[in-house]
Amino acid sequence: MLKILIPTIxxxxxxxxxxxxxxxxxxxxxxxxxxxxxxxWFNLNTGTGWYTSNEYLAIDPLSTPFLILTCWLLxxxxxxxxxxxxxxxxxxxxxxxxxxxxLQMLLIMAFGAxxxxxxxxxxxxxxxxxxxIITRWGNQTERLNAGIYFLFYTLMASLPLLVALLSLxxxxxxxxxxxxxxxxxxxxxxxxxxxxxxxxxxxFMVKIPLYGVHLWMPKAHxxxxxxxxxxxAAILLKLGGYGMMRITILLDPLTKxxxxxxxxxxxxxxxxxxxxxxxxxxxxxxxxYSSVSHMGxxxxxxxxxxxxxxxxxxxxxxxxxxxxxxxxxxANTTYERxxxxxxxxxxxxxxxxxxxxxxxxxxxxxxLALPPLPNLMGEIMIITTMFNWSPYTLILTGLGTxxxxxxxxxxxxxxxxxxxxxxxMGLTPFHTREHLLITMHLMPxxxxxxxxxxxxxxxx
Amino acid sequence: MRFIQPLxxxxxxxxxxxxxxxxxFHLTPGLPPERADIVIVGGGVMGWxxxxxxKRKEQVRNAVxxxxxxxxxxxxxASTVLSAGGIRQQFSLxxxxxxxxxxxxxxxxxxxxxxxVNEDPVDLQFNHSGYLFTASENAAHIMEANHKTQMCxxxxxxxxxxxxxxxxxxxxxxxxxxxxxxxxxxxxxFDPWTLLNALRRKAISMGVHQCFGEVxxxxxxxxxxxxxxxxxxRLKRITxxxxxxxxxxxxxxxxxxxxxxxxxxxxxxxxxxIGIGHxxxxxxxxxxxxVEPRKRYIYVVHCPDGPGLDSPFLIDYSGVYFRRxxxxxxxxxxxxxxxxxxxxxxxLDVDHDFFHNNVWPRLAHRxxxxxxxxxxxxxxxxxxxxxxxxxxxxGAHPLVNNMYxxxxxxxxxxxxxxxxxxxxxxxxxxxxxxxxxxxxxDLKRILYQEPMLERNIV
Numbered sequence: 001m002l003k004i005l006i007p008t009i010x011x012x013x014x015x016x017x018x019x020x021x022x023x024x025x026x027x028x029x030x031x032x033x034x035x036x037x038x039x040x041w042f043n044l045n046t047g048t049g050w051y052t053s054n055e056y057l058a059i060d061p062l063s064t065p066f067l068i069l070t071c072w073l074l075x076x077x078x079x080x081x082x083x084x085x086x087x088x089x090x091x092x093x094x095x096x097x098x099x100x101x102x103l104q105m106l107l108i109m110a111f112g113a114x115x116x117x118x119x120x121x122x123x124x125x126x127x128x129x130x131x132x133i134i135t136r137w138g139n140q141t142e143r144l145n146a147g148i149y150f151l152f153y154t155l156m157a158s159l160p161l162l163v164a165l166l167s168l169x170x171x172x173x174x175x176x177x178x179x180x181x182x183x184x185x186x187x188x189x190x191x192x193x194x195x196x197x198x199x200x201x202x203x204f205m206v207k208i209p210l211y212g213v214h215l216w217m218p219k220a221h222x223x224x225x226x227x228x229x230x231x232x233a234a235i236l237l238k239l240g241g242y243g244m245m246r247i248t249i250l251l252d253p254l255t256k257x258x259x260x261x262x263x264x265x266x267x268x269x270x271x272x273x274x275x276x277x278x279x280x281x282x283x284x285x286x287x288x289y290s291s292v293s294h295m296g297x298x299x300x301x302x303x304x305x306x307x308x309x310x311x312x313x314x315x316x317x318x319x320x321x322x323x324x325x326x327x328x329x330x331a332n333t334t335y336e337r338x339x340x341x342x343x344x345x346x347x348x349x350x351x352x353x354x355x356x357x358x359x360x361x362x363x364x365x366x367x368l369a370l371p372p373l374p375n376l377m378g379e380i381m382i383i384t385t386m387f388n389w390s391p392y393t394l395i396l397t398g399l400g401t402x403x404x405x406x407x408x409x410x411x412x413x414x415x416x417x418x419x420x421x422x423x424x425m426g427l428t429p430f431h432t433r434e435h436l437l438i439t440m441h442l443m444p445x446x447x448x449x450x451x452x453x454x455x456x457x458x459x460x
Numbered sequence: 461m462r463f464i465q466p467l468x469x470x471x472x473x474x475x476x477x478x479x480x481x482x483x484x485f486h487l488t489p490g491l492p493p494e495r496a497d498i499v500i501v502g503g504g505v506m507g508w509x510x511x512x513x514x515k516r517k518e519q520v521r522n523a524v525x526x527x528x529x530x531x532x533x534x535x536x537x538a539s540t541v542l543s544a545g546g547i548r549q550q551f552s553l554x555x556x557x558x559x560x561x562x563x564x565x566x567x568x569x570x571x572x573x574x575x576x577v578n579e580d581p582v583d584l585q586f587n588h589s590g591y592l593f594t595a596s597e598n599a600a601h602i603m604e605a606n607h608k609t610q611m612c613x614x615x616x617x618x619x620x621x622x623x624x625x626x627x628x629x630x631x632x633x634x635x636x637x638x639x640x641x642x643x644x645x646x647x648x649x650f651d652p653w654t655l656l657n658a659l660r661r662k663a664i665s666m667g668v669h670q671c672f673g674e675v676x677x678x679x680x681x682x683x684x685x686x687x688x689x690x691x692x693x694r695l696k697r698i699t700x701x702x703x704x705x706x707x708x709x710x711x712x713x714x715x716x717x718x719x720x721x722x723x724x725x726x727x728x729x730x731x732x733x734i735g736i737g738h739x740x741x742x743x744x745x746x747x748x749x750x751v752e753p754r755k756r757y758i759y760v761v762h763c764p765d766g767p768g769l770d771s772p773f774l775i776d777y778s779g780v781y782f783r784r785x786x787x788x789x790x791x792x793x794x795x796x797x798x799x800x801x802x803x804x805x806x807x808l809d810v811d812h813d814f815f816h817n818n819v820w821p822r823l824a825h826r827x828x829x830x831x832x833x834x835x836x837x838x839x840x841x842x843x844x845x846x847x848x849x850x851x852x853x854x855g856a857h858p859l860v861n862n863m864y865x866x867x868x869x870x871x872x873x874x875x876x877x878x879x880x881x882x883x884x885x886x887x888x889x890x891x892x893x894x895x896x897x898x899x900x901x902d903l904k905r906i907l908y909q910e911p912m913l914e915r916n917i918v
Contacts, residue, residue: 139495140493140494140495141493141494279520280520281518281520281522281523281524337697338717338862339495339699339715339716339717340497340716340717340718342497342523342524342525342717343523344518344519344523344524344889345497345498345524345717345718345888345889346717347891348891418891419890419891419892420891421887421888421889421890421891422855422856422861422887422891423717423718423856423861423862423864423888424861425861426685426695426697426861426862427697427861428681428683
């Protein structure tokens, strides 16, 4: 664990001491080396399930996929930001990179935390660099609004979490995840216990985001720069899912009855946000709502507390993280060229960018959960476990799948097909860097077709 | 990052499109939004027509963000409001006829298009009195040929012999007139200020943002491409429009995807800001957009014994024209000067000697009643004069891909504005012309040096 964390922390001096000419190259390659080394985490099978070098940071089959996704995403974020940051003064570029690296460091510590309070502190701490990235480098005046929504939604919801955690600490004596899995289910019978349950999960539900508390997400995505959207969609949402999975150990057996309305809300959210996607005119907003839709399915899978639910949730989170981030990168390439995120002004791109049309196609297919991609595996597992819980959920999940397919197709047709307007004809061709970026997003998704067991969590 | 001194804590509405108007900074009122999808330079009738049609054609509400930037909130020098306001189909180019026909249809049904809920309906004061063109002996064949084209395209125009003219319009002196063509339908005049305001009101109600400021420059990115012949071309793409606030040094760059140049008489200057016209003489970058302001006078005269209520918009072959203005025996009249006698364009001062020496004699010859008239007032306005072929310029420039033009109409822009707005909106949103094919009026004819001239009767 420290073999990855210390090099990440050492990226700070790398950023500030490298000569300007080599700044972006150095940081990209160093973070790529760290990402490659993080792949060794897949190899660690121990009897207890936890691999710990000390009692504060540990990894287990649940956190490993998220940690590796986090490490993999940093070079991609740096690669994606290189173009639009090139016009800024060198100090600003270094601050931007430092914010991304600090976010990375906090995320590694969050996913690797063994103690719930440490997880909570890291969970909150990730808000700060993200807020800075969104409000300082975001795209338009609404970014101030976006930052406020983003910050206060999560903060308001996570204060009860702190209270719940502290009171649980008093009751159980420890909040270390290594020990908690062996504890007895606690007697939760009173109303205040139910409120405590809500408090424990509310923060993660806002983070995932669950349908009723999702408003911050489209704003944060539209208002933020490309790298901000990438990290938000790929990792920060998964923090919510991961946290939910960890904390429900403590909250059984109350979850069986309390989770009911939230599962239904999540499934309803899948359909609602999917329908909103069909009416979106802003490309990034469409992808943001599609993220909410997918994560609604994830939330349902986690709240249902079955092995297949958890497994499906993890797979869908990882696959969605990569695919959604790829979609944001593609949308950003269009934005950098036409300076507009409106879909109707960037049509018929297939004629001038054929290879990119391929990336759009593959990414959209992944988004609509095409077999044999891992997106489908996750969705099928969650849908099956929901069906087992109640057959009527099939209506909602089936309809959700249909709507997902239609808006993914809509996105593809609107941007790639159709008549190419004359103002599109003269756009600059794609750079190798951009092709590399999308390839590095899609390659893990395609490789995971061959060995998805590494993402199955505890049930491998 | 600009330093914004917080002058007061009172929150100001953020210009444009945010879902909430709260901001901790006091922003200058009237600043354009920091980014928009389409920026329309020039808030005359052409600009607002394009803005209206863009909003009308979008399929989802607020799909495109449109900003119209106008230099002068009083419109004191805008060609639109200083226009005589006539509309006719008597052109020789089929495209011009189609444009006027479509616009006349729009104007006749204007309340179906431009009505805003809870606001007064639009009254254009459209007088359907028709145009009367006269032709002398050596131009009669041109008039007949044009008449055939007009009938083909669908305009309702008839040819009149001098006797028939005398029958319809006894006040006219048919000396020297061999043939006349008279528009029966869809021709006449209307109030341009009402049209401008109706378009503006409707467009703003549909979400177009209006900004008063002057476009002083553009920021663009460029890259070199090699053509098939091996020439190196520099393609530019506008990324920002620099808008300067009125009476202030403050500038706001508006990030945009597309710029529509409807700046009228100033279109040539706006095109120069992006570098069209700067280059070696024979190359594509060296050919400027040939639109420049030309001053034209309009004189309001009072003649109680004049032609009366059914007088058409008469355009004589000598160049003089007049039309009735209102119901009190007033008429407006004017004349296009010779090429060599073009008046000075630096101010909009009126030259009354031009009336006494040039307009009045010819007018009095054609309409004897006008021998005794009194000039009540006069004004001058600019034509967005296309020095190349005096017809409209539409479409995008090959070297600046995202600047669309709708300018250079040289005196018949107002009457074609609704249809031109629709055409430009189709170009932008659909990628091609869908209702009227106006490729004959494309900007590329300037670069190929192929003029599309009107066969006028003069």
